[in-house]
Amino acid sequence: MGGGTQVTMNMFTELLKTITEHTTDEAPDDNHVKVILYFDDAHRLIPSSDRWQPEINVLEALQSCLVSTYTRQLFVLFLSTVSQLGEFAPILRLPSSARTRGPGVLQAPITELPFDCSPNLPIYPYLYKLDDLSKDRFMAQFGRPLYWALADESADAQDMLYFIQSKLIRRYVPTVLPPRTEQSKEIIILLDVRLLLNYQQHRDITIRHEDNLVANHMRMIYCIPNTRDYLRSSYSSEPILAEAAAKNLEKYSEEFEVILDALQEAHQSGLLDKGAMVGLVARLLLTFAYDRAIRDIYPKPSGRPHYSRGVRLIDFLKALFCETWIDAIMRCTPDNVSSKVTLEDMFKDSYVRFTHFGKVTDETGTTTERARGHHDSCPHVEQRALRICHDCHMYPSQATHPHRRSQRILD
Template sequence: MPGVIWLMYLTRELSKTGLENWVIASPNLPDSRDIVVMGFNNEELQQWKSGMQTGVEKNDWVGLIKHPKLRRIRKVPNDVHIPVIIGLGLENAVICAFNLPYYGGSHTLLLRVIDELHALPIERKHTNIVPIVQSSGTGKSKTVDEVAKMRILFPLCIREHIGEICFAYPPTDRVVHDHLLRAVGTKNVGKCKQYFRSFLSALFTLAHLQGQKLFPGGKKVSYESMVMTFRGFFAEPLQRIEFYEAVVRKAQESPDTTRTSVWNSLKELTDGLKDRCVKWLPTTQCPILISIDEVHAVSSTLFVVVLMIGRTPFITLSTNLSGIKETASSMRGRTLPAPVTELPFDVYVINQPLTPSQATLASVGSLGFTAKFGRPLFYSSYLSRKDLPNIVEGIMRNVREKLSGRVWPPTARVDTIDASSIAVLSVRLHLDLSLATAYGKPYEEELVRNHLRLLYSVHENRETFVTGTSPEPLIAEASAQILNHSLMTHRFENDGPYMDLWSLLGKFVDDGLASEGAVVELIGRALSISAMDRAINRLSEVCELKYQTPVAVTDYYKALLTDEAWDVLRQSLPANRARLNHDSATKTFEDAFQDAYFHFSHWAKANDTFPLRDTLAWALWLRGSAVYLQPNQERTDRMVPIYFSTRGKVSPDTMSLNLEQDRMGPADPANIDIQSAEALQIFSHEKLPYIAVVHRYAVTKNQGIFVTPTSYDLRRQTSNDSIDSEESEAPRYQIVLQGLSAYDITGTTRTSIQAMINHVQKSPISLVYQLLDGVQLQGTEQLPALPPQARRGSQHSLTRRIFLVQVLPYDCVK
């Protein structure tokens, strides 16, 4: 052991020298943990110490370079998958991140589910398996480790081998992984079951013997002490490796284990621990647990054997949604409990909540601020590595690779729709696959498994599940970096964007993966994200995380619109100026928003208009989230928070909104609801200027930008109206964008958008929309338009009207 400690010390010192791209390795032992277990023999250790001393004192590393166990590797970044030995400091950082304090109550929820299952009478206990299924980085292993502080738990990790220069934690129990994987390869189901029974029997037998060593003599200990003793035992790598090596050896020595033998070995373990315990747990609580991390590699037949035991609950952890129930031997066994999906999220923000009037423009955009939001992996990685060099690039590269499922940097352009491209687009645009066709389900499973999409819930039948893109600004930053990455191949035909947003989005729609009603809003969200990226790319100074940089409202609209359209907008006045005082009524758009800023890198979905209030908009601004609403929401479709920096720090008092409506059909703007701040109850304080935009993408005539008062405003204005000192409304800058001519987009982008518009207009449901709007269709007679009060109905009421159109004359639908 002293030799191993000395080896680790020397390696740590070596990492500080110019040999950072060298590692200690062995052809037969590719893993750093194997090297530490192996150590050096005396001759190799002396050669290492001598070479190290000469190198430090004389800067002569020739002797060390000739060491038989030192070899050169390619340089690798500081990922969460950590290089071995050279990354000893980084490897320690990963372990440190795992051991940070746990926030949230997911572990108590998990334990409650386990105890409820354990307490069921035998005739009702259909299974003893509690599955945890969730995306990567959400704290599955950490949650189970918290349970290990409350119950005796035997942890197994059978993660696939991730490469010789990578490190993941908790480490793979490789001997167990290799042993169990051999059983999966057999075609004889009976022998496969026998194989797993032998392993479980050996596990219980060796655990009983280990309990005798940990708690020797006749002295009894508390259950809590037993729990922490076992947890400490399995937390020590050498002890854990030796224990599972012994388990596998015993399993191989006794291949013909019966079901009774497994039961007897489990009973021997339980009785042995109970005899050494002062007060054993009541029968309603489960005293012994087994967890299997990354279980999907060997799940099929192992579960059949586990179900036969019935007494000890097994916790299985996986990112795989594939069903397990088909492998059960009976209908009772197939009735598995719904997987646990509720794991820590936003826990660092919950632990230290955002506070109004604390943050400024300079507060956002750093890795330390942005990583707090979302799953705990990223901020814990930041906390454990914040003093290490290149931390931003190291963590961001890891997020890019986890999101895309591809090694970074890429070498070939992506021009097809697959799980990887959908994941990258969805993080920023929030693609909702659940409302689309049946083709979306396989994509959802793959996105949860390998591309950071969250699993919200799974029904007990394990056929119905709900997934979604979570509003995590760090993942949105990774997506922005991917979408803005250019391939520099120095070959003209291949140079260009790695992923073209508009081309891929067009294929996503054309493949039928977007519901018809969502396409128009997808176009709007993509236009906004693209404009935001262009505005940031034009800035001379950006934040540590480039695409988390706040952008002036005026710079955003300069990027969104053509020069001609921007010139019209910047000189425009409030549409409701008849109800404003003189100063507000005569202030141009450019002057009103000269100190106002957007901060958004992604879109998030809201269930109602509650986020459309300054009391929540300030927190969304800090998160970098813009919000779009349900399809049936009245008055507005999307919202982007606006922060007025000269009015103070970020708080409700300094916030306003940019409201947007997306329209596909050529309905008259006079019949479209005014996005009124008063009707939506946006302001809880002084009324600030806000923006109301209507996009009418499908218009082909009279295209352009219009900033004149609407008929609504003109109707409210009479000859007796006068501009006095008191304002009855907040200044509303009304913008109507008809067609595509006012947007600053390329010809290729315009073609992609037009193709998406045509895709929707050809659908049967679109024809009904046009009938309801009184649009002239080819070969039909012009129909009278619906009255405005009918037009403003929700999608639900529209559905009812569509039904009526099918059975009643048109004039009855008034």
């Protein structure tokens, strides 16, 4: 053991002794972890994969130092959003230094992240008004710990949302349009958060695109196959992230053609799944009709979450359909019961609220969509069949919960 390593071991022993003296842990022995080290952006420790241009392997040098502490109460994490797992786990019998490997089985890479683990969960019914659901501190309870940790630190609502907007598109000033050449890429990222884009599987362009989303744009990894050739990832339902994506898309609201051009470019390049375009078009129309209704009703946002506030169903329908047909739609009466009450009168106190879409396979998804503000998109084996579960809430004045709940299945 080298002199430097021995000094490190002595200092680590003193640290453990100090920790023991200042804690009241009732554990029966000293085998439990007392110190956790983590190295963020650990992929930067790995040298170039070019075998003809060898570089110093900082990761193996670090492992040489850490392996001598494997019997101590130390746990080390290497964190990365870049998929270089083949380099992180070289063949055990061929390390460049025997000191870089301790005895025993190597720890497999961990891809799972905590989700929906806020101390304020679960959410109980009958405690919130519709307006409460759109407050930043409520939405921050869902999804990654990043959000509710920021909220618990009393971060200003506008600053917190601005931070998430910046992190999502990896730009410090999200309110300014990027260069024209970068706009299509940014639009696809934002649409993916809200619409759950379906990508062509197992194509090089898709693998590179999803790797980039995970590394730089807050996409979540679900699993990694044994081959390590690609990642299984997506955007889970996170209300405050969807709100950030909606506010970032606001810059493009005046030029809808730019959004269509971005989708067309992704379609022609082979990035998007050509068999799922019908559902994508339907989700796009519903989402942008909702956004337009929001901007018409709340034209001057004051920095608070804006698109999560919800709008009357009547206003949503007026934004969805053209003037030629909307009057006839508003005057419609039921054809399955003997009632002369028009659609406009029946649903005058009804609200819709959704900022993004989520995939569901059973009825349990409908119980959470009201709190999270998402629509349910039900997958179907046939392209011609599209099913979207649309929740409509009928609120009496100042109600803390829906007086009646009407669920519509759009086929």
